[in-house]
Amino acid sequence: YFLFTAFFFFYAIFFVNSTKKINPHIYTKKIWKSKNSRLEIKTSPGSSLQVIKFPNDFGSFLPASHIRLSNYSKQNILTYLLVTHPFTISSLPNESSIKLVVKKTSLTLSPNINYAISNPYPSLHSNFFKTAENVLLIAGGSGISYTLGLYQNLISNNSTNVTMIWVLKNKSDLWILDHFNVRKIDIYITSETQKTDDDYGAEDEQLLESLQDDEFELEDIDPFDDINEVTNTSLKTIKFGRPNLNIYAGCVNQFDKANNWVISCGTKSLNDDCSKWASSLKARFHSEIYEL
Numbered sequence: 001y002f003l004f005t006a007f008f009f010f011y012a013i014f015f016v017n018s019t020k021k022i023n024p025h026i027y028t029k030k031i032w033k034s035k036n037s038r039l040e041i042k043t044s045p046g047s048s049l050q051v052i053k054f055p056n057d058f059g060s061f062l063p064a065s066h067i068r069l070s071n072y073s074k075q076n077i078l079t080y081l082l083v084t085h086p087f088t089i090s091s092l093p094n095e096s097s098i099k100l101v102v103k104k105t106s107l108t109l110s111p112n113i114n115y116a117i118s119n120p121y122p123s124l125h126s127n128f129f130k131t132a133e134n135v136l137l138i139a140g141g142s143g144i145s146y147t148l149g150l151y152q153n154l155i156s157n158n159s160t161n162v163t164m165i166w167v168l169k170n171k172s173d174l175w176i177l178d179h180f181n182v183r184k185i186d187i188y189i190t191s192e193t194q195k196t197d198d199d200y201g202a203e204d205e206q207l208l209e210s211l212q213d214d215e216f217e218l219e220d221i222d223p224f225d226d227i228n229e230v231t232n233t234s235l236k237t238i239k240f241g242r243p244n245l246n247i248y249a250g251c252v253n254q255f256d257k258a259n260n261w262v263i264s265c266g267t268k269s270l271n272d273d274c275s276k277w278a279s280s281l282k283a284r285f286h287s288e289i290y291e292l
Helices: 002-016 024-033 126-131 141-154 171-179 245-252 268-280
Strands: 035-037 040-042 049-055 066-071 085-088 097-103 115-117 134-140 161-168 185-189 236-240 260-266 284-289
Touching: 049 171, 085 097, 085 141, 097 141, 134 141, 134 245, 134 268, 141 161, 141 260, 161 245, 171 185, 171 236, 245 260, 245 268, 260 268, 268 284
Parallel strands: 134 161, 134 260, 161 185, 185 236, 260 284
Antiparallel strands: 035 115, 040 049, 049 097, 066 085, 066 115
16 A cells, blocks of 8 residues: 555656656645635736736745645645646735736636645745846746746845747737836737637747837837726837847846846747757856646
């Protein structure tokens, strides 16, 4: 009986939860420090995104950390071992609530059931937050969930210059900015056709302009036409089209290359393009892949 239990335990940890490389320490923390909670879920008509909110009972953690959710049951002792889904924390550690930005997919979250929520685990080393001086954040679609947590932390550090770009297809997704402290952001909408709740689509289209292009002109649009009002609108620019990263080279092309960072979150193709561009500038690079 003992051998069977041990075998099942390690099988659940290493094989069931994810096809990605797993750090067993994460799942040790998950089992012993997980919480359970119900979720508050908000969305907006025509949007492909949801804001998920629940109490922050975890205390200190690094910005842009990840958590995992699974269905919770007091009767099921395997609650903390079976299949879980990773999500990125978009809020700050010192806030009273944890907030996630989640893309509507076949995975349906409900406000009417309890979820087991793992202890947050980091995506970046703590040294990043101590040494980064010039940071360019690039989000594709729902990848904004990752860059929001980093951005809000970095703007509180007067010694860090941070620029954030969000490239998306659906203008109706902009409502989520109401729920976060975003002082300045450059937004590029790659499709003029508004999406419906049932037209989420894969985020696999080309999101960046060819890096060989030297000129970049896009049509300006009213940033908040038919969008919930957001404060400091003069610092939020919205344009139709795809960004040419070359116009942002000055953000990370500073003398001390070791402290210049390009961080992207989106599809593999977007991250690959950003990686090549960062390498050409000799800037440090980090990415998170969001394929869903």
